[in-house]
Amino acid sequence: MKVVDLFAGAGGFSLAAVQAGAEIVFAVEFDKNAADTYKKNIAVPHRSPNVVVYNRDITSLCAAGLAEVHFSSGDACDLLLGGPPCQGFSAHRIKGAGIADPRNKLIHEYFEFVAKLQPRAFLMENVPGMLWDRHKDYVEEFYRRARDNDYQIFVPVKLDARDYGTPQRRHRVFILGLRQDVDATDFQWPPPTSHSSSEDEIKSGKKAWVSCASAFTPARPGDPNDVHMKHGPTLTAAFANTPHDGGSRADSGRELPCHANHDGHSDVYGRIDSRAPAPTMTTACINPSKGRFVHPRLDHGITPRQAARIQTFPDDFEFEGGLMSAGKQIGNAVPIVLGEALIRHIQKLLAAERNVGAHDARPVLRAAE
Numbered sequence: 001m002k003v004v005d006l007f008a009g010a011g012g013f014s015l016a017a018v019q020a021g022a023e024i025v026f027a028v029e030f031d032k033n034a035a036d037t038y039k040k041n042i043a044v045p046h047r048s049p050n051v052v053v054y055n056r057d058i059t060s061l062c063a064a065g066l067a068e069v070h071f072s073s074g075d076a077c078d079l080l081l082g083g084p085p086c087q088g089f090s091a092h093r094i095k096g097a098g099i100a101d102p103r104n105k106l107i108h109e110y111f112e113f114v115a116k117l118q119p120r121a122f123l124m125e126n127v128p129g130m131l132w133d134r135h136k137d138y139v140e141e142f143y144r145r146a147r148d149n150d151y152q153i154f155v156p157v158k159l160d161a162r163d164y165g166t167p168q169r170r171h172r173v174f175i176l177g178l179r180q181d182v183d184a185t186d187f188q189w190p191p192p193t194s195h196s197s198s199e200d201e202i203k204s205g206k207k208a209w210v211s212c213a214s215a216f217t218p219a220r221p222g223d224p225n226d227v228h229m230k231h232g233p234t235l236t237a238a239f240a241n242t243p244h245d246g247g248s249r250a251d252s253g254r255e256l257p258c259h260a261n262h263d264g265h266s267d268v269y270g271r272i273d274s275r276a277p278a279p280t281m282t283t284a285c286i287n288p289s290k291g292r293f294v295h296p297r298l299d300h301g302i303t304p305r306q307a308a309r310i311q312t313f314p315d316d317f318e319f320e321g322g323l324m325s326a327g328k329q330i331g332n333a334v335p336i337v338l339g340e341a342l343i344r345h346i347q348k349l350l351a352a353e354r355n356v357g358a359h360d361a362r363p364v365l366r367a368a369e
Contacts, residue, residue: 001347002075004117006058006082006110010037010319010329012311013081013125014048016339020347022079024048025070030057033321034329041317058109063116077117078350079343082110083125083334107138111145120182121346122151124175125334128158131173142175150180154189159338162197166335167212168278168310169197174342183353191345197277212278215309216296225304225319225326228295229286238269239288239299246273246296267292272302278310283331286323304330312336 001022005014008027017024024042029035035055043051052070054061071077084106107124114122130139146153154176161170178184196207219226231239238254249269270292272278284290288301295302304319304326312335319326 001078001350002071003079003081004070004077004113004119006080006113007084007106008038008053008081009034009083009332010317011042012313012333012336013083013339014038014042014051015313015317016334016336017079017081017343018042018047019336019340020343022048022343022347024051025075025077026052026054026066028054028056028058028061030055031329033319033325034332036320037318037329040320058106063113066113067116067118071117077119078121079346080114080117080119080122081124081343082113082122083332084110105138107142108145111142111149114151114177115145115149118149118179120179120350122177123342123346124177126173126175128171128173131156131158146177151177152180153177157190159190160197161335161338162209162277163193163195164338164341165195165210166277166310166312166337167210167215168281168335170280170335170338172334176346182350184349187349189345191341194341209277211275212272212310213274215278215306216274219303219305220315223305223315223318225308227323228303229288229301229323231288231300235269235288236299239271239294242269242271242294244297245271245275247271248292269294272296281307281310281331283328285331286327307331312338 003014003017003022003024005011005017005024005027008014008029009031011027014024014027027038027042029038032055035053039053042048043053110124143153156173156175158171158173161168161172174190176189193207195209196202197209198207201207202209238249238252241254242249242252247270248266250266252269254269267279268291269288271294272292274296279292282291285293285307286301286304288294293301295306304323305315307327307330308317308319309315311330311333313330313333319329321329
């Protein structure tokens with residue numbers, strides 16, 4: 001399966017595709033540190049050594065030109081991946097914030113590549129806020145372009161990474177589009193879950209979740225990502241007073257003047273509970289002041305390696321650019337286990353459809369309930 005990855009970041013989506021048996025033809029990533037991470041880890045002999053990485057602003061690239069360069073010899077693009085920057089769609093943008101964010105338009109840049117590469121399928125990832133009414137114009141324009149280019153789109157699905165074996169509470173929206181000549185008559189989307197985020201299912205024993213305990217086993221000697229933020233004595237003492245596995249800032253006895261009138265976010269400076277899935281790894285996941293990112297037992301924030309394990313990156317995947325950049329790259333990534341489950345499901349459809357030859361069918365695509 002020939003794959004292209006846009007807004008590729010450190011390469012989480014690409015690694016998921018490689019683990020599903022795909023070949024990455026080219027990837028686009030603007031951030032230099034993320035692009036360096038991608039080259040170091042994806043463009044290697046045991047993954048996808050022939051991938052071409054464009055460390056460029058996607059708006060400066062010619063989609064038609066890249067289609068000619070990479071797919072003019074009879075090869076076709078099977079799957080286009082990508083997670084356009086989500087800051088404009090983020091839930092942290094209150095009231096009307098984010099409506100006019102220029103980054104929102106990058107979903108249309110993504111579709112320019114769909115139009116020129118004509119992949120048999122595309123899979124786009126973003127935050128749930130993308131589907132809010134305030135952003136409806138951007139999303140409806142995306143759907144219009146899909147129709148104009150003979151693609152049909154499944155109803156966008158909000159997935160919880162816990163349902164697919166990721167040791168993390170993480171909700172993201174995935175939009176799947178299929179070219180009209182792909183026969184998806186009996187295809188269901190999204191794929192069946194392997195685990196559960198439902199308390200009732202877990203208590204009844206029908207399904208289980210994956211705890212994040214294994215993320216906190218010792219790292220290999222010399223791991224460059226096995227470092228954490230340095231904290232002052234006051235904060236270190238507060239962490240020492242915070243109960244292990246899930247203790248919150250309020251438990252530590254640390255009170256600031258701003259807490260007199262309102263208690264603030266209870267998760268800030270809280271410990272991760274290693275007995276359960278971790279909270280969402282954000283771009284600030286190595287900073288305890290930004291969420292529940294204190295080690296379950298030790299008196300400091302988590303390391304990029306621990307965050308990467310929670311995102312299901314393998315330990316040989318090394319992040320370039322230093323501590324803060326590594327955290328940003330990890331937080332932006334698609335969890336590998338989740339991405340692989342989705343890609344394998346799409347791959348089965350494309351392989352089966354290819355085996356029976358071209359189709360003229362125009363299926364009505366359905367999203368699973």
